[in-house]
Amino acid sequence: MRPFWLLAFVISCTPYQSVGFLGGYTEVRVNPRSYTVNFKGNGFLGRATAHQYALRRAAELTLQSGLDGFVVQGEANYRRPGEGVHPEDDVTITMLSAAEITHQPQGTTVYQARALIPH
Numbered sequence: 107m108r109p110f111w112l113l114a115f116v117i118s119c120t121p122y123q124s125v126g127f128l129g130g131y132t133e134v135r136v137n138p139r140s141y142t143v144n145f146k147g148n149g150f151l152g153r154a155t156a157h158q159y160a161l162r163r164a165a166e167l168t169l170q171s172g173l174d175g176f177v178v179q180g181e182a183n184y185r186r187p188g189e190g191v192h193p194e195d196d197v198t199i200t201m202l203s204a205a206e207i208t209h210q211p212q213g214t215t216v217y218q219a220r221a222l223i224p225h
Contacts, residue, residue, distance in 0.1 A: 120147040131163040142198045160195040165222035173201040175218050
């Protein structure tokens with residue numbers, strides 16, 4: 107009986123992955139310097155984790171584009187797990203070079219892409 111519960115727990119959590127059976131991330135390129143990243147989790151994934159996973163994917167896309175950081179243009183679109191839907195996060199980002207990062211207006215949250223990627 108114990109292996110069943112372990113298996114149920116393992117398959118119940120949404121892992122960080124491209125969208126699949128348990129959820130995951132997708133992205134749409136808006137223009138050469140912007141993406142909209144979406145992460146959909148299941149009922150076992152917290153809203154904060156969905157947001158962190160969306161930011162992590164944004165960081166990966168930024169580094170793949172040869173850039174250093176990004177700013178979030180859109181805000182999280184969370185849904186309540188108790189209403190029968192899953193936690194979801196959408197962020198639209200604008201990617202920045204190191205020089206552009208230093209010229210952002212005061213108060214702008216700039217994410218350093220390398221800091222969001224687990225080592």
